Amino acid sequence: MTPIYAIGDIHGQKDMLDRALSLIATDGGPDAHVVFLGDYTDRGPDSLAVVQTLIEGKSTGRNWTLLKGNHDRLFSNFVRHGIAHDARIKSGLSWLNSRLGGENTLKSYGIDGQMHFDPHSPPQLERLAHFEGPTGWTDKAGLHLLAQRAVPTAHLDFLDGLPLTFETDDLIFVHAGLRPGIAINDQDIEDLIWIRDGFLDSKHDFGKLVVHGHTAIDYPAHFGNRIDLDGGAGYGRPLVPAVFEGRECWLLTGQGRVALTSD
Incomplete structure (x- = not known):
């Protein structure tokens, strides 16, 4: 056998x-x-x-x-579409939160910095206030753009397929x-x-x-x-x-x- x-x-x-x-x-x-x-x-x-x-x-x-x-899809969804949440995450945590691990994933692709979350986020929906990187602060849209530039399309195509x-x-x-x-x-x-x-x-x-x-x-x-x-x-x-x-x-x-x- x-x-x-x-x-x-x-x-x-x-x-x-x-x-x-x-x-x-x-x-x-x-x-x-x-x-x-x-x-x-x-x-x-x-x-x-x-x-x-x-x-x-x-x-x-x-x-x-x-x-x-599921984490492979969370990663791809953020880089491709800027989606940081999934309805199956009952806590409402953002994928960018270190507890889910997106912060470390982006860091491995060269996007190194500190996530700051909005303390006034609605219950069950954590929102990024800003990302503090080596060149300054940016919002979620700016972070999404950085991710699109840093992550090879071949990596996303591989995971999605x-x-x-x-x-x-x-x-x-x-x-x-x-x-x-x-x-x-x-x-x-x-x-x-x-x-x-x-x-x-x-x-x-x-x-x-x-x-x-x-x-x-x-x-x-x-x-x-x-x-x-x-x-x-x-x-x-x-x-x-x-x-x-x-x-x-x-x-x-x-x-x-x-x-x-x-x-």
Whole structure:
């Protein structure tokens, strides 16, 4: 049985990505099939280098399957359209807020400065008052223009063109999860990149083991019908890759494979 590897949310952590790829190469060789679960940008220090690494890997023929995450869309929506909010973010935080990570993503593309938010923003809708950069202050429109100039169109085209799911005979890979009781071809796009409620608390048998990220936990875990591989790299915790043979899963460590099983 040919193994398939998976990497959870990277969130701009280039050094962690390099280590994860090294562990996979040691276990499966340079031609290993790797599925990336999305969220390549935001929070970590080097989103630019992560995206560039993934683009170069695909262009050189690496056997990589890359899925889209909600943070990848947040990034693209701001640079392309100046949109800093998403209705799925119930707190109303702006993508530019460091808690969501847009500030660090822009910094990795050379837009370094301080975000100042309007203290009189309406409830549930945080607004940028101004951006304080090395050449002075600018408003959101000015920051949007800086982002359009700094971010290569090729990076946005790459992220925008990524698929949302990938299936094998035994596994369904997706960024956030699935809505129980709905065929995969009928799933809402928003659920595929955002869902938590109704999925994380469900024991539904999806017919295949669901492998996802999106919801950061302390360490990758097996929940019976799903495996969450988002171990919190965006918050500085390790990025731990996994390998699957059928529905069997192992995490890759410096000491080799460690079986990941449900309780």
